[in-house]
Amino acid sequence: MRIRATVAAVSGALALSALAVPAAQADDSSYRESAAAAFAAAHGASGKSAFTTAVDGDLNVSFSNFKIATAVKVGTTNHVATTVTYKLTHGAEVDIHAEDFATGPYIYKGAFADPDNILFGYYAATCTDTSATTATCKGNIDIYPADGELLNSDAGSWKGGALALNYTTDDYADQGGLGSTLVQRNSKLTVNASPEPVVKGRTITVTGKLSRANWEDNLYHGYSTQPVKLQFRKKGSSTYTTVKTINTSTTGTLKTTVKATADGYFRYSFAGTSTTPAVSAAGDFVDVR
Incomplete structure (x- = not known):
């Protein structure tokens, strides 16, 4: 023991x-x-x-x-x-x-x-x-x-x-x-939506990374092949809705695209597992013009 x-x-x-x-x-x-x-x-x-x-x-x-x-x-x-x-x-x-x-x-x-x-x-x-x-x-x-x-x-x-x-x-x-x-193992999740601002109807690329604590080298490493939800909250609303679900890469990175429809916040949200807690990134605001 x-x-x-x-x-x-x-x-x-x-x-x-x-x-x-x-x-x-x-x-x-x-x-x-x-x-x-x-x-x-x-x-x-x-x-x-x-x-x-x-x-x-x-x-x-x-x-x-x-x-x-x-x-x-x-x-x-x-x-x-x-x-x-x-x-x-x-x-x-x-x-x-x-x-x-x-x-x-x-x-x-x-x-x-x-x-x-x-x-x-x-x-x-x-x-x-x-x-x-x-x-x-x-x-x-x-x-x-x-x-x-x-x-x-x-x-x-x-x-x-x-x-x-x-x-x-x-x-x-x-x-x-x-x-x-x-x-x-504590988890971290980031998000970045670009370009900012963006013309309505154009493509927004949303990137991020899901990582978790490694207790053997005391660093955070990407959490691979995990399902993560891309969510959107329209400006003036307090509720996020799920746009799509994608999997992290072998290094924990995330990347997907959506169409610009309205001002609002994009975030990634991870539901967690028995070994890793749930976590949501802070919303990244996109100004749609």
């Missing part, structure tokens, strides 16, 4: 004693490394874990009502954080507000027993009691694409899970299959 660049060396052979950090640090950035260590140790480097999505571990904690955004758009360099909320249920003997207790959400790609990749929050979640044994918790999933956390093959569907750790006893609780989201 891959667990962010700074903890990639953590393997299933790592003992849970690696979680023993000072209690005062339970809520600082050490949480992410500790959570990664716990997950790797629990699931094993061999990928032969028998875990399903049920709660595993010695800590009397379980999780439910996991809520995350439907999709998370990730570019090439900027840090992306998406908020997760979930319900935590614990035994009366578990003090979730103790300095040596921490919990947080995570998302994983692939099978829970041996995921292809996993992403945590940088800090532990914060929890608010709703009863003596339940709490509502809120935390982030933090993604740093420039740090090599993602491969292009990671785009698509991910599942959600949550962890709870006790830094003093090394006890933990780990549960997957709590929710799902799409982690998508």
Whole structure:
């Protein structure tokens, strides 16, 4: 499994004693490394874990009502954080507000027993009691694409899970299959309509390019052979209508022609895929005379 660049060396052979950090640090950035260590140790480097999505571990904690955004758009360099909320249920003997207790959400790609990749929050979640044994918790999933956390093959569907750790006893609780989201390669779309101005009835050439983030070289590259709609909005209107649909070239470029009929705005619009979000270019105004 891959667990962010700074903890990639953590393997299933790592003992849970690696979680023993000072209690005062339970809520600082050490949480992410500790959570990664716990997950790797629990699931094993061999990928032969028998875990399903049920709660595993010695800590009397379980999780439910996991809520995350439907999709998370990730570019090439900027840090992306998406908020997760979930319900935590614990035994009366578990003090979730103790300095040596921490919990947080995570998302994983692939099978829970041996995921292809996993992403945590940088800090532990914060929890608010709703009863003596339940709490509502809120935390982030933090993604740093420039740090090599993602491969292009990671785009698509991910599942959600949550962890709870006790830094003093090394006890933990780990549960997957709590929710799902799409982690998508951010997209960009451009348009240019010319000539401007143009005589009514003459030909307008509309060019553009659809590109998306490449997480392996931190650049944007053309998205090839994708259907894109050419749309027009007449001056004074607030509604775009589809003129035609064309496919991007092998390099993501777009080019088509239309007849000039009235002043208005041309744009390209892409509906999106499971790996790449929908995007529309800003309209380019053409003055028809």
